[in-house]
Amino acid sequence: MASLTRAGSDLHRLTATEAAARIRSGELSPVDLVDACLSQIKAREPAVKAWVCVEAEQALRVARERADEAQVGRFRGPMHGIPVALKDIYHVKGLVTTAGADPFFHQRPESDAASVARLRAAGAVVLGKTTTTEFANMDPTETRNPWNPEHTPGGSSSGSAAAVGASMAPFALGSQTVGSTLRPAAYCGIVGFKATHGRVSTAGVVALAWSFDTVGILCRSVADIALGVDVLSGYDAQDPASVDMPPPDCRAALSAAAAPPRLGIPRRFVETAQPETIEHVYAVADRCRRAGASIQDVELPPSFVGVQAAGRVVVGAEAATFHADNFPARAQLYREKFRGTLADGAKTGAVDYVRALRQCRLFRREIEALMPPFDALLMPTAPAPAPRGLASTGDPVFCAPWSCAGVPAIALPSGVAADGLPLSVQLVAAPWNEAELLRTARWVEALLDWRSEPR
């Protein structure tokens, strides 16, 4: 991606890293960049329906401020002038947070979510808010896949993935509790990432299940993920799940040349995907091997069995706790799938919950123990390309275990399927190893001849 040459009229196709460099060198004005994104939104939004609101005037006003600052050599941070889209579960001061839900649940927050504040402090320009499935669960939005409007963009971060996939924004925040960032990234042909649970504050983000909720990043290159992780990481006493670990320096990690990585392939898990996906993952592995990577089979640990079911128990119970003031009292205001999740969660016994959460924790430890011989595990991001229709957001089966384990994971667009929709591979690493994961991801990214974009 990073090696693409782009015409001046294609400013909206620049990655965040490319655009930030041009802004810093004076070649590019943040106003022109935001303008280009707004034009692309105008062109593509009627078909894609990725946005809840586009704050065009506000974004142009802020872009003008950033342009003025840039002209006098003042840069707020590494995202100075970069337009960003925010999934509508992130609180943004002055905007309603809909969480994709009935207006009864809408909130008008007093302040920005911690991650939004960090993006702004780094110089980013908020373009607007993107659609989310109801409360970031599974009841779909009207958003369509930018590659084919007859297909789902995935979810729950449907709007953020579709907006980036349609080049309406270079960078977006999603969230992942089960498979809500990497799966839509895969379906929309973009890069998606979640950090170790506790690495990025979730303060000011509407909760689904605290034990798994993570801030997700959607963009178009591994370098942009590194930029985002560096900006977003850090301890936050306001988030009870935040862990006080030294933040990574992912951009520094990418600036050094990476040796060919050691990749583990959980073959038995990979082979539960659709045949075209299995074949594709093995073809990517072969390409990696020919370029010098060590490729080894790896057996997932015993606690892998049932960990997804355990994760569902945890999500249901925690979601039911977050919604206890409104459910079951206002059950009719929730959509069908989430109503089912809440009903199950409200009935769950503490013993079943504790046992389920302990299985997820055990799985994390067993993954940690299994990782030292590998830089990352390689597998599909989703069992197949984006399903047809908007009734389902697709199957999170390849993402869920890594959300239960709270480990970092990245989805890389890696090819185009027979049906013309994107294919994606996923790399997963040990807890806190974001910098190492991104170094490996960049090495793999450079091998992939991913040059297509929709339309």
Next chain:
Amino acid sequence: MASLTRAGSDLHRLTATEAAARIRSGELSPVDLVDACLSQIKAREPAVKAWVCVEAEQALRVARERADEAQVGRFRGPMHGIPVALKDIYHVKGLVTTAGADPFFHQRPESDAASVARLRAAGAVVLGKTTTTEFANMDPTETRNPWNPEHTPGGSSSGSAAAVGASMAPFALGSQTVGSTLRPAAYCGIVGFKATHGRVSTAGVVALAWSFDTVGILCRSVADIALGVDVLSGYDAQDPASVDMPPPDCRAALSAAAAPPRLGIPRRFVETAQPETIEHVYAVADRCRRAGASIQDVELPPSFVGVQAAGRVVVGAEAATFHADNFPARAQLYREKFRGTLADGAKTGAVDYVRALRQCRLFRREIEALMPPFDALLMPTAPAPAPRGLASTGDPVFCAPWSCAGVPAIALPSGVAADGLPLSVQLVAAPWNEAELLRTARWVEALLDWRSEPR
């Protein structure tokens, strides 16, 4: 304590630190030290009943090995030749773990608990196992307070506290889930300590409630706590609650002279104690102030209200999870109080559990936010001296919040009450601040004219 001069015949009254120094200098043989403890056990055990088993022959055999090693200048670690007592919830290879429970539940472990292995690796000599209330909850043992056999030694670490209080061992492991180490330490006139939750591995310790379970240390000086923390701390992938933080160097922290500390007094909490205890704590505070400490009132945060009730919900549900294979099927094999705990826990809904655990986590964060102006909070360890009778192990009200918060806390013997039983003050610090807490505790310890021992 450390300044006491002791006659040769009083070897069993040496602190672990004093004894270790003498062993290293060649003045003292580990065999004579173990012999002195065994003599004291012979003299005091019939009245105190602190032990489940005393492994005299085995201890003497190991002491002889340590003595031989010392003679050729080989020292295994900082506890070379130090006799230790282990609460009978710690797995010790070759010994039955009773957990104070019906023989149906007894286990014969294949290997040592992680903390026992660390003590042995540091050179410690296992003397035997000490009594515990049933599953470290509240059903009392037959153990008596070494200061007055008509009174409880407290619990659940009844035997470890009584053994150290009666100078039958210089160092013992207890455990604290609610108030099970510091409270018995207070009642028995000794030093008791718990580290930050996750600092010391609980692998191989019979669980009560994973979210709060911590290894406890019982001994007779702050220096011995430092020794114990340094030996016991460290990440353990086998314990899902273990946190990968750099271990503290508490002995180094104590080797430097400490400035007078900044102490916060949660006055409204302190004043829920009995009048004699309140007066005593304020007298200790006054003495600290006169010696240069800054003493300031502090208001506990909003989440303090109800945190103990929340903690009970968490303990019940996690205990019921741990015992789910046996309860309610074998309810009649459990004693009354724990049966009640398990029955409540088995009925608890996941939503109530999640909410309760979140309140504890919030309390931890609010305590963390409140601590920076203080080196420690000062308060009673228990509302009154050890209650009369053996029916109750006393009230954990002053320990429970700090167990819910998972923060480090230490109990210091600080005087003798009108009834002739020990009084104790407690110091509490921010998470991971063990070294700073012990520096403050040593400064306070030096001010206390604690020179009494029972009999």
